[in-house]
Amino acid sequence: MKARLLTIFLLFSVISVVFAGGRRESAKKNASNEVVIYAHDSFASEWGAGPALCEAFEKKTGIKVNLISVGDAVQVLSNAILEKDAPVADILIGLDNNLYPKVKAADILEAYKPVDGDKVIDKTLLMEDGWLLVPYDWSSFAMIFDSESGIEAPACLEDLTKDIYRKKIILMDPRTSTPGLGFAAWTLAVYGKDGIADYWRSLKANILTMASGWSTGYGLFTEGEAPLVISYTTSPAYHVAYGEGDKFKALEFTDGHTYQTEGAGLMKNAPNKDNAKKFLDFLISAEAQEIVPETQWMYPANNSVELPESFKAVSAVPAKVLTVDMDELDKAVEIILAVLAE
């Protein structure tokens, strides 16, 4: 007996520490033949584009992809900022045009124009005409409406403040989620920085919840928790593809719509830079882009890709496109959060 017991406990701790540490080591060893990607949940999860894309890339190049899901898009960025001086990731995926000012300010990415980038990607998708973020998909923001809910569909942002929608709208937190930020930007574009507080004040009672990410919010919506959710004009294609019919409709608002372009960025000091560049080349190639529409449920950035059958359910791209004053967006989010906390 005697010392044995304490030794057992000590042994336990040593074993588990070695076990946990050792597994990391083995992951590090073949670093030269891998590429590490930080992505947001909706890309990296098994129903997103990530796994299929990575498998195709691995098959094609033999380079191992380490796809790490770090949470919402904002967490992708903040994790990368924290590791700025000793980056783990080579590529960040899921940063969008609304986050772009912060991405630029953080100064963690390096512009890279993929092979054929000019040819296959429309210039309108680029952010500030540069290649700091490589666009891989885009869509317009829209409220998705459950047409079987038995209530009237709203026709503009103002309608959303009506009493009949009390606790019937699911939004996302603009601090963590890009559609959440996109909706904030939308209200900013329509109401301006002076009208935004009043709008959100009258909207407040109708918000069922502010989910932390799109997956959570949209999941709540499809579970039937509320008949309205902020998403994209292309989202109904998902329900058509999965044989759920067309009861979920994207609403075109008379105010006009803002859009989102999602992009991937190459880290400065990326440990596997060459592999990362190869991945970005691959990401916008027709082969990869064909996977995007029916996993991300967005339009592919590559204009040569034909849209799948399910996208026939998607209404035309909204005619009126709104632009957002990016310099005001940060302040607008603060105002919105202050209103919600009142």
Next chain:
Amino acid sequence: MKQFAAFCGTAVAVLLVLFFCVTAVSAFAPAFSGDSGTAFGTSSSMGAASVATGSAVGSDESADAAVKVAASDTQKSDAFWRRIDKIKNILFFTIKQAFFSTVVALIIGLPAAFFVACRKFPGRRFLASLSSVSLCIPPLLIALGYVIFFGMNGVFNRTVMALTGAKEPPFTFLYSFAGIIIAHGFYNFPIIMRTVSDTWRNLPEDEYNAAVLSGASKFRIFRTVTLFQLAPSIAGGSVIVFLYSFFSFVIVLLFGQAGGSTMEVEVYQAAKNTLDFKYAGQLALTETTAASLFVVGYVLLGKKGRRTHAGVSSLPPVRVHGAAEYALLAVIGGAILLFLVLPLAAIVFTGAGELIKLFSQRSFSTALLNTVATSLGSASLCVVTAFFFACVARRADPYGKSVVFRIVPLLPMAVSSIVIGFGLTNVMRRFHIAGTPVMLVITQAALTWPLAFQQVRGAMERIPMTVTDVASLLSPSRLDVIFRVQLPQTRRALFSAFAFCAAISAGDSNLPLILGIPRFETLSLYTYRLAGAYRFAAACGSGTVLIISSMVLFAFSDKLAGRHGAETRMVRGFVRSFVRGGVRGADKARKVWRSKHMGR
């Protein structure tokens, strides 16, 4: 060999405590530094100042210089006051929700304690067994169960809608303030039930009998005698429930209410999303100060002569009688069934079908393996540290008189895991260390070991002084006392504490979340991610595994502890230190025990 083991144990214990102090300090440090977020802290204050300076450019600069400085100064102090105001609001909301959660827990917990302690009825054992819920089921699963059961499209609303033909879901409380406090209240009421019923069962008969003889009515006896005797344990239980609700994280995060959010969630958002470290530091400092004031204030108040009555003859439980009692029992039982048992059952029910699919997934088995490794690791660290400090306490304070050794077990209650996690990420940021699983293990241990200490110390105190005295007289080395007497004698408590800490570690989703270790997922983090993506069935499956493994570990822990009598039981020991609140050696029971066994 012995020297080596002793050396290692000491090193582990000392390093762990050092680690705790360093991380705690580095969580608060940013509050005082100018380190206001690397890239996108709340730009409002900086932005406002630069707008003020920017507008001045172009006019007569020398004349405007003074105005400019004044302007940016007012802007700065404006931003400062706005910041204070914001923190104040969040603190107020946090305290408000914790207070009402405690009220709900009391409303359910007190009658439940009465029935468990004083009445016999079918289902009494089941009700009593719920007392481990708050510790052994992670809050994440409560949140999950509530959404499945009480969501707009949850089991409950659908059933009611089908029965009544209503078109609208009738119960929308989940996504509101009421949702938070009901979830907290029902999750934590077992703490109140357990502490109060323990005391109630052991109330001395004398005062009650005296009151009956003087012709007092039953209600009057309750109001003037019983309630007064129960007060310390009611207060002790309430403090714990209040603190648990004060630090609640996952429930508030998952319900994502528009507007109000708690300190804990705000620290997380600032540390993890907006990267405003200064703000996070200020929040962490405010949160910890508030909680410490509460704990210390309570301990000081508690000094005024409170006693617990144990081992004195008391009234045996009788059958439930009278319509009022039946009605009360039905209401309380129904509420507990509806708000606690059924949501949890819904998880197991939804998840059971998903289990086989889950086990075939690699990500799940990796997460399971990781959980086993981390919980074993952190539990071993906890036990080693706890044993070391129990030995120290035994030498330094053999009669349990020191306030320090009473307050130490309460430490992890004043510092939250989010705050410690934030401190650790600060340290890692400064020295450019990437997060590793080892850090998770160490951090969990640094927060959990005082719970193990509580348990090991209880066992150590039961070793008669004469035995240790004789052992130290007769053995050549002081280590012999430790290895040949103290270690074997507390063996059971050590294993019990080990299982307990392992279960706590396995259920913890806060630390893995805030540490955000790349390529490393534990079971609770895995469940959280699934729940966050509303893959309910899968989340429930993995949650079921978590519930079952936690329950097995707790049952094991309880069984080991139980053989030594109820005193070693975790919750009770924990609460007792609250109830005693630092009373110097006022524990009658222990004195009685000592005098019996040691002839003092």
